[in-house]
Amino acid sequence: MSQAVIGIVPDFVAADQLVRDLTSSGFANSEISILAPDSPGSRLAYEKHSKAPEGTATGAAAGGVLGGTIGLLAGIGAIAIPGVGPFIAAGPIMALLSGAAIGSTVGGVSGGLIGLGIPEIEAKQYEGSLVDGNVLVSVHAEDKELADRAKEIFKADGARDVNCIGEKKCD
16 A cells, blocks of 8 residues: 655755655655755755746756755756746656646646645645745655654654545554
8 A cells, every 4th residue: 555644844954854864764765755945045956957848947956955865866856836936846746746737727736736645625735835935745655654654753853734645544
């Protein structure tokens, strides 16, 4: 049973620590995603390369992030989300948000999160947190035991709005 644990942290410092703790607990970089507003204070370096006619920009990591932990995640780059603005995304969520989910009827970040299996009301709450400058972190978990371990790590690192999504919601 495949699921993901998702939560919100206040900034890149907290996201970096959470990613570090997840990887030290056995989760692979390829299983971890982040999504955050792209602002001058984000302290993330990347190269922008236009890859889609609708204006989405993606890129490869060109610099370190707070020790480089987030920079090790797959597919890091910038993405322009219509109606919401520029975001930095890394991991599996990057492919989802730069794909068809953005064009859903809800649109924006909410549409992409709904595509992940998050209920619409929660997706809109996550989008609101992101617009306020917070960072969304998610990790793929193959079974309930891994999801429970991830939830414990999220909570120990101070993440809020921690939820499980996928085939079966976590308790």
